[in-house]
Amino acid sequence: MQHPDVDLFVIGGGSGGVRAARIAASHGARVAIAESANFGGTCVNRGCVPKKLMVYASRFPDQFKASRGYGWSPTESVFNWHDLITHKDTEINRLEGIYRTNLEKSGVSIHADHAEIVDAHTILLGLSGQRVTAGTILIATGGHPTRPDFPGNELAITSDEAFHLPELPERVLIVGGGYIAVEFAGIFAGLGSEVTQVIRGDHLLRGFDTEVAGILAEHQARRGIKLVRGQSLQRIVQIADGLRATLSDGLTLDVDTVMLCTGRAPNTRGLGLANVDVKTNEHGAIVADRHGRTNVPSIYAIGDVTDRLNLTPVAIREGQAFADRLYGGLTVPDFDYEMVPTAVFSTPEIGTVGLPEHIARERYPQLKVLKTKFRAMTQLFGGLEDQVFVKVLIDGPSDKVVGLHLLGDGTAEMAQLIGVALTANATWADFRHTVALHPTVAEEIVTLKG
Template structure:
């Protein structure tokens, strides 16, 4: 028995923290876990899970409208926000309880309060004042929404608040062009809210493939979202029944709710990292090596707090690699290349591997781009203007597939399987040799033709 209270203390009970805590406890290690909010972290409590339920809710509205084209007679229809909101929160509570049970059933001790460092081996629980020592400590506290400090910023909501609004507004102004902003704009528009999305740049989804960015702009417009580019807010002023937001070009927009979806930052400000010798980047992200070790030998960090690849499944894989490294004498560095991901716009985006811009930077002209854009079968009867876009990027004489990008129905589902193909290093010939499943959207990925030379897009 060591002189420490715990073999491992985990700060944060999100997906990464819970996975690490459970695996360590199953090895017979004494594990403590501190969580200041509900177990489950951002994904379960105020992120992926409740957001996806809201996307489903918005999609039902569109499906009802389109049902008449397929012979269905639909009577009077209305949407009740409290019904969906409360059902989502009930499910969130259930899932959070499962996370708690996972830890406790495996022998970990869960402390429902915030923790901070006293030194590299000592943790203090901030509410009770209790202190504990641990041989190893894992930081898995995730990220938190960030908003610019403009005048009146206190009147805006962020994504944490979006799931529990007392009532659905008639008008919403979403400020931001990233995936959170785009997703919530689609959600609110689908629920019948007059939605305006404002972004300081010229195209949405900075960092994504250039053509995907263009397609998502079309998606938002088709969903009735009023898009405004190249302006930034300077002031939010309350008025009777709402707010007036002023922008740097002098324009003003009236709204009932201002939603700041301007990014997230690592949640490190109150951890007391300076007392433990843990260094951070200028962004607040914890510096880690390939094995997720911080600048303190016994302290590790996984998930969004490290700002590597900020996705829930990545945090889980990093946590499993940490257990191998720290407790099984088997150093494992998780491979962050070719991770598939989705953006749940309506319809969604699916992407894996390199964008065209990244591929051109890496390979020059030693690459081939395949694209297609078409109206999916479902939309031919409904009259929906939404189209499907597909892009496949290959490299070299052997045409190894290095990037795939989709915008269209079920892209999030399709990209999971395609991610396996890219990770495995398959070639265009492998795709061509695969028989299509007809009639489906996905079949088009095995029938793609090279993009015409004069159709090359501006790459960003």
């Protein structure tokens, strides 16, 4: 295409789209971006950031309790939901402003508008009616929570609405067993709600290491979270003092809030994909290769809209790599999606890198499993019951560490650095040759004996 208005038009102002736009502009490309909602996307506005702030808030009761073992006599503490939400909103507004400012400083043209693809090189902006031509179009529109179809589903909330509840519910029913459900169960329970969690299967956190998930379920029960297994939600009706939820076995639960954490779907509606025949899969996700290329040569896609590994840092990495390859002329190595460090901000939290045991056993017949479980010094001295769990998975013949799974306070921070080691193909001998840092929880990893 000759003389387009811009070299790159990015649809979606979340973490991945913003990174791609900024890096492309830094390489000298003329870049425009469109976002119809809030810059920063799900992570900043309705996901990682506000959720982590609420996780921090929910852990204070444990800290108050433990402080007595350390000689403190804390005065009576009163939690105020309104103060938390107000402070959270202030912080989110600040962060969204930073995203906009960084785009402006990079020279990216910003459109607070809905963008629709008209043809392989043309974007139509819904509010202004402006048409913008582009050499390349990048779709980075992310995803949204799904709402299963059953009677009364409109009475439930999703994670989007959970950040804006007018008050802390006394009784909460959470439907789903994934990381979002687990995290919000911990948040509400920690803040004082009575929490029931309903899952279809037998285990929390499908896809994660089942042993770690089982230990987390034990800790949830200790915190008063009631887990109902093998059931699904069939109906919700309004009653005088809240909501009545009916499960598949006929059991009814009277609660104040029902939160649906039953999956997410790609944001592809209204993008005009049919206008250019961009290929999507059976779930509506855009089909793209490891470099983000779709079946239309001028159109790329990254992040959750491709429904591969729906994590903010993955979208950022994909956006950076896309811009470096196309506009920086750089050779960017593919990264291993199986070695992406992942955290679940439950209480206690989970940090994991690599394969879970059930997959590792299929792939590595001579798998060695080393593990330990103990109470850390900080919990033991403070009179808390939380445990630390460490599991290392090693391919016997090569000695390569193929998975490392942690549960306990601070393990998400550990997983980030463990990810460096496993990405570098570290062997168990490399871990064992590393001097332990004492006294820490992390030293238990390098001192494990098998």
